[in-house]
Amino acid sequence: MKPVTLKDLAKQLGLSVTTVSKALKGYPDVSEKTRELVKSLADELNYVPNSFAVGLRKQQSKTIGVIIPAMVHYFFSNILDAILKEAENRDYMVIIMQSNEDYELEKKQVDLLLNKGVDGMLISLSNHTRDFKHLQKIIDYEIPLVLFDKIAKLVDCSKVIIDDRKAAYDAVSYLIKKGYKRIAHFRGDLNPQNSIDRFLGYKKALLDHNIEFDPSLVYLCNSNSDFSEGYSNAEKLMQDHGDNVDALFTVNDLLAIGAINYFNKKNIKIPEQIALIGFSNWFMASVVTPSLSSIEQNAYNMGTKAVEILFNEIDAKLNDTAIEHQKITIDTELVLRNSC
Amino acid sequence: MKPVTLKDLAKQLGLSVTTVSKALKGYPDVSEKTRELVKSLADELNYVPNSFAVGLRKQQSKTIGVIIPAMVHYFFSNILDAILKEAENRDYMVIIMQSNEDYELEKKQVDLLLNKGVDGMLISLSNHTRDFKHLQKIIDYEIPLVLFDKIAKLVDCSKVIIDDRKAAYDAVSYLIKKGYKRIAHFRGDLNPQNSIDRFLGYKKALLDHNIEFDPSLVYLCNSNSDFSEGYSNAEKLMQDHGDNVDALFTVNDLLAIGAINYFNKKNIKIPEQIALIGFSNWFMASVVTPSLSSIEQNAYNMGTKAVEILFNEIDAKLNDTAIEHQKITIDTELVLRNSC
Structure with missing residues (x-):
């Protein structure tokens, strides 16, 4: 039988695990009534504190x-x-x-x-x-x-965590303040929260600065083959929008660096024709030409x-x-x- | 008391550990005389094969x-x-x-x-x-x-391992065949074998192609702060040798990329004024401008x-x-x- 856990007690009593834990240890910031309640259920269910049960210090x-x-x-x-x-x-x-x-x-x-x-x-x-x-x-x-x-x-x-939404918001707001208006986004996979949050931060920055959100400026990138996807999506971006895009915010630095390679190859001037900001501040960001602005995540x-x-x-x-x-x-x- | 090991037996008998191990297992490629010798010493010293002693299968x-x-x-x-x-x-x-x-x-x-x-x-x-x-x-x-x-x-x-000496030799020989004659080397720390071997490969390539080895073209780099050391040593290299150096082989890519940054900043044309080859083929080597030739180590x-x-x-x-x-x-x- 699985041993009864703090969590089982908490669930049955509708209390938090922390409260149950404190109650069992007799902490004064838990009311006496709650303490009694917890202790009697613990007895009933034969709850054994982990540290007693297994001599935890030794078992480390x-x-x-x-x-x-x-x-x-x-x-x-x-x-x-x-x-x-x-x-x-x-x-x-x-x-x-x-x-x-x-x-x-x-x-x-x-x-x-x-x-x-x-x-x-x-x-x-x-x-x-x-x-x-x-x-x-x-x-x-x-x-x-x-x-x-x-x-x-x-x-x-x-x-x-980091606040991905805020970090993306700050990056895109910076671009807007610098006068850029048609800002594309290479976003990450649909599922992971940080990819979603960076997209939402991008979108919110646009809306807060009265710039229309144009879904055709957002390119979905699968996070595994970043660099070449940055290159190929930059190509697509130019085909789709040409002169009608002036900045690009990418969900990571590799995508940005792939895009830089494409723009360099086609003599599209950075930042005059298109400005870029990446995300993660990989060491690489400082050594590409031009060097890439990016968000430092303090890993x-x-x-x-x-x-x-x-x-x-x-x-x-x-x-x-x-x-x-x-x-x-x-x-x-x-x-x-x-x-x- | 420390248990008697295969190594102890080997040492006492002046045999290799492999021979002793084979002898104890009765392998026919060890002479009967040696087998007897090993087994009797093993008995005498109370040698217990590791796998018997501790029931190794279970103890994995x-x-x-x-x-x-x-x-x-x-x-x-x-x-x-x-x-x-x-x-x-x-x-x-x-x-x-x-x-x-x-x-x-x-x-x-x-x-x-x-x-x-x-x-x-x-x-x-x-x-x-x-x-x-x-x-x-x-x-x-x-x-x-x-x-x-x-x-x-x-x-x-x-x-x-890799053959560091050969890899360095190949890189420098390639430069020589391309017509470069005054080839500098940013070498690594004095102690590690691969830094020594890369230096020796560099030197041998010069000598084998009748190019005088000039110690003033070799710069010692501490391996910890690679990038900035590449930058500062490139600066020194130009001060020391100016036009009288036409290529650079570095013990790693980071030093080369630091040097590229210096050369780019000073408008020293790569590879026209100075050619470069790095070592390790970091992902970065492919994304810097100009992209860096390097040795792939197949990590x-x-x-x-x-x-x-x-x-x-x-x-x-x-x-x-x-x-x-x-x-x-x-x-x-x-x-x-x-x-x-």
Whole structure:
């Protein structure tokens, strides 16, 4: 039989997990009535605190699991860099898995990490993850979980993200203030939240500045073959709109760099004929000609914050103290270079 | 007391570990006399085959450890990509650690992985590793070990490398055949073997084509701050040699791209005034202007080969069969673009 969890108690009582946890530990900020209620249900269902049941201190694996969609990605290698350094400081080991944007694989990897007995997990979801039972399983097992970058809003755990909508809004507003009016957008896949949010930020910036949103200026890009898609979509953009487009905002830097290559080849002047802003501020953005303006996502900070929260939750679990899940938004900034 | 290992037996008898292993298993390609000799010493010293002693099949951790010098590096993220995919195929987990080019940290990480009971290790050494006792320890524990890219020639284990000297020789010979005569070299740190070998390949190409080696054309670069060092050394190169240099071969692409940025800024025409060839063929090489000729190291193949050999050695250990260590050289190729 699956052990009764804090979550089971919380559900039956219609309370939050945090309240139930605090109640069981006798925290004074939970009313005595609630404390009694929680304790009697815990007795009834034979709830055993995780740390009692398994002598947790000894059972610590000193290992955390990380699942990312892709390894060969400047953004994720910066995040991993931060995670590895922080884990190193704490003598923790890190098992890294890549889901290759495959939901089934991600699900399997969660099971592998659960079986391995990791002390906590950091996950950035694949673009095709639309069902979150595997994440719920982690929570049911009371394994600390922090989602980062590609998250699921509905899952009850800590999250570290950037404000994609605001970052896109800032970039497009900057272009508008510089006098650009016909601004195209190379958007990402339809599913992932950050691709949706960047599109919505683009659209809102247009509307807030009284520029008509023209859907024919939006090109859908599949996120896997970025560079050549940037090139071919730039070609399409010129065929479709020619002189009737003056700026381009792309969902990532690779698409922008592909577009730059096309414009350079066709002697279309950047930023005179078309201005560009990318997203992610890959190292490459600073070395292409012209250098590319882009949004710095501060991946290293995101990795550091995510792993810090995870270790706090692991410590809290060890010390049997209640935790509040956090939702942290990492600041982004628009880095201006020669492309706009 | 430390258990007696195959290596102890081999040392006492003046035989190779492979011969001892084969002798104990009764392989017919070892003479009967040697077999007797080995078996009697094994009895005397109470040698217990690892697989008997600990019921290895059950004890398998299905985990391998990987130590690399740096995560944020296109070369290593491609290698990790290959390792993770192959491990995934075998339901293995991968613990990744980065030494940050720190020998003490690398040593500590080896101990952590040994304590964790990993089934095998893949290591690319830090630039500052000059003592190999920590690697010998892995071998003494009979944990399969494969070194890749940055290896130690003297350590008795399997290795996967590229032929850095030949690759550099090919690049510089190409420049000479194209008519360039005053070829500068931005070399890497003094210690790591691949930096030494690339320098030696450069030098040999000059000598073989009767071009005098001029040490003042060689600039030493510390491998950590590549890009800006490429820029500043290009500046120095022009101050020192001006028109009396016509080509540049760099130990990596980042230095070349830094140099390209300087030359572009100063309107020094590439390849008319100075031709360039880099090393590593980072994705960036194809997107800078002008695009950079470079040496493709086939990192993904290197990762695949290294992890394949490791799994073969893990399997051999499980099945108690002897292994011969392999030394594999991955082919490189000179990718020509607009910089030369």
